[in-house]
Amino acid sequence: MQTASISERSVELVEKNRPQQQRAIKTYEAILSATGELLREVGLERISTNIIAERAGVTVPALYRYFPNKYAVLNALGSRLLGARKAVFEHWQEGRLSGHGPYAMLESLNELLMGVYRVTRDFPGGVELLHGMQAMAPLQKVQQEHDWMVARTFAGIWADLNRVQCTEELVCKSRVAVALGFSSIQVALEDPDMSPDVALYEGAHALRSYLEHGMMKGPHGVN
Amino acid sequence: MQTASISERSVELVEKNRPQQQRAIKTYEAILSATGELLREVGLERISTNIIAERAGVTVPALYRYFPNKYAVLNALGSRLLGARKAVFEHWQEGRLSGHGPYAMLESLNELLMGVYRVTRDFPGGVELLHGMQAMAPLQKVQQEHDWMVARTFAGIWADLNRVQCTEELVCKSRVAVALGFSSIQVALEDPDMSPDVALYEGAHALRSYLEHGMMKGPHGVN
DNA sequence: TGTACATCAGTGAACGCGCGTTCACTGATGTAC
DNA sequence: TGTACATCAGTGAACGCGCGTTCACTGATGTAC
Numbered sequence: 001m002q003t004a005s006i007s008e009r010s011v012e013l014v015e016k017n018r019p020q021q022q023r024a025i026k027t028y029e030a031i032l033s034a035t036g037e038l039l040r041e042v043g044l045e046r047i048s049t050n051i052i053a054e055r056a057g058v059t060v061p062a063l064y065r066y067f068p069n070k071y072a073v074l075n076a077l078g079s080r081l082l083g084a085r086k087a088v089f090e091h092w093q094e095g096r097l098s099g100h101g102p103y104a105m106l107e108s109l110n111e112l113l114m115g116v117y118r119v120t121r122d123f124p125g126g127v128e129l130l131h132g133m134q135a136m137a138p139l140q141k142v143q144q145e146h147d148w149m150v151a152r153t154f155a156g157i158w159a160d161l162n163r164v165q166c167t168e169e170l171v172c173k174s175r176v177a178v179a180l181g182f183s184s185i186q187v188a189l190e191d192p193d194m195s196p197d198v199a200l201y202e203g204a205h206a207l208r209s210y211l212e213h214g215m216m217k218g219p220h221g222v223n
Numbered sequence: 224m225q226t227a228s229i230s231e232r233s234v235e236l237v238e239k240n241r242p243q244q245q246r247a248i249k250t251y252e253a254i255l256s257a258t259g260e261l262l263r264e265v266g267l268e269r270i271s272t273n274i275i276a277e278r279a280g281v282t283v284p285a286l287y288r289y290f291p292n293k294y295a296v297l298n299a300l301g302s303r304l305l306g307a308r309k310a311v312f313e314h315w316q317e318g319r320l321s322g323h324g325p326y327a328m329l330e331s332l333n334e335l336l337m338g339v340y341r342v343t344r345d346f347p348g349g350v351e352l353l354h355g356m357q358a359m360a361p362l363q364k365v366q367q368e369h370d371w372m373v374a375r376t377f378a379g380i381w382a383d384l385n386r387v388q389c390t391e392e393l394v395c396k397s398r399v400a401v402a403l404g405f406s407s408i409q410v411a412l413e414d415p416d417m418s419p420d421v422a423l424y425e426g427a428h429a430l431r432s433y434l435e436h437g438m439m440k441g442p443h444g445v446n
Numbered sequence: 447t448g449t450a451c452a453t454c455a456g457t458g459a460a461c462g463c464g465c466g467t468t469c470a471c472t473g474a475t476g477t478a479c
Numbered sequence: 480t481g482t483a484c485a486t487c488a489g490t491g492a493a494c495g496c497g498c499g500t501t502c503a504c505t506g507a508t509g510t511a512c
Contacts, residue, residue, distance in 0.1 A: 183406030
């Protein structure tokens with residue numbers, strides 16, 4: 001039953017024809033842009049291949065030339081968003097760890113959270129895409145794989161910094177840390193009664209506390 | 224434009240006729256049960272008034288007797304889930320803070336997270352409902368109000384414990400703390416590559432670290 | 447206790463609509479000789 | 480350079496389907512006298 005329902009939910013996400021000629025690329029991009037705009041305007045619930053094609057200024061079969069279905073479009077756009085988030089993370093990883101002093105870590109984490117926040121906020125339909133990747137079964141894996149990748153990188157950094165080995169266990173802890181960070185970003189993005197700056201700053205505080213006092217404790221923090 | 228799209232998205236959630244007679248209550252409950260089952264089986268994407276009524280063993284107009292639309296059904300079920308979560312929280316609040324020793328706080332937080340995790344996991348369609356309340360515009364406020372309520376209570380507890388005043392700022396910090404806790408629960412519920420126990424235990428660790436080292440620092444942690 | 451009536455509860459059938467998707471086709475672009 | 484051909488790109492029109500919702504109606508339950 002469980003298995004059956006899972007297989008029922010599975011959907012082809014692989015794109016069909018890649019655009020080759022210039023006008024094809026233009027069409028392809030117009031479809032993704034339209035998708036982003038419409039996600040913002042009408043939300044996940046009402047997005048459809050019909051309105052996407054209309055907004056992009058092409059006919060529906062043109063969309064189906066490149067994408068096998070609606071989810072593949074969201075997947076393509078979602079992957080771009082995750083790529084943009086990943087780029088922020090990698091940029092931070094390269095340059096932002098050089099600070100010193102008692103607040104260097106805090107400021108560094110705050111900048112990271114702020115960077116990911118901004119890139120998501122400014123990405124058309126970014127918030128809705130994240131929801132879609134969390135809520136729509138066919139897209140869940142994309143998001144999870146991204147989170148684990150960030151967690152692995154993060155665990156590597158932390159292991160280097162503390163001169164310990166990067167174990168499987170450390171990666172798991174990082175996975176949780178990543179979830180914590182993202183959740184403060186989500187609050188910043190979505191809760192109208194919360195100042196984004198405060199949410200992110202407190203998120204950075206929490207992360208630092210966890211990194212300095214919680215994560216270093218023995219196997220799953222038992223000792 | 225922004226305003227227009229928001230108003231376009233708004234939907235009536237207030238239930239119409241409350242069931243009075245016994246068979247009416249049975250129908251009403253059958254609708255909610257069916258909704259929970261189907262959320263689990265087919266997911267948010269495919270839920271519809273048609274299949275809910277069919278599964279509940281009633282006709283569609285019977286559903287519309289009690290609910291103005293699909294979102295009102297999800298809202299009713301979602302409110303029950305949040306109520307169940309709230310009950311766990313209140314139960315914890317009353318009894319679980321009496322422990323002592325260096326790990327009392329950690330264990331207590333872990334039990335809280337575990338309790339909320341379990342009640343959500345065992346609630347039919349619980350995970351999908353949470354997604355729905357986050358992703359579907361008409362339902363977002365329900366979830367946010369719940370989170371703020373938990374945050375206010377939590378801030379009160381913390382203020383008592385530390386013999387300080389419960390300020391607006393403290394509530395904001397608690398709001399972030401609540402988001403962190405929920406995010407570890409979400410990882411436990413949804414990431415197949417993560418042991419739920421580990422996710423929750425690390426979540427408890429992170430929360431404790433934040434509560435003990437991060438949250439007490441001055442205005443938004445600046446000092 | 448019986449009966450008439452009011453209210454509550456649920457049905458059968460139908461509606462218009464937009465959805466996802468596909469078909470056979472025309473037109474545009476690139477390439478070989 | 481011209482032309483014939485292959486491939487790429489996009490169109491117009493249509494499909495069956497399930498969606499949300501409503502109508503006028505029948506049947507069940509409760510209540511007043």
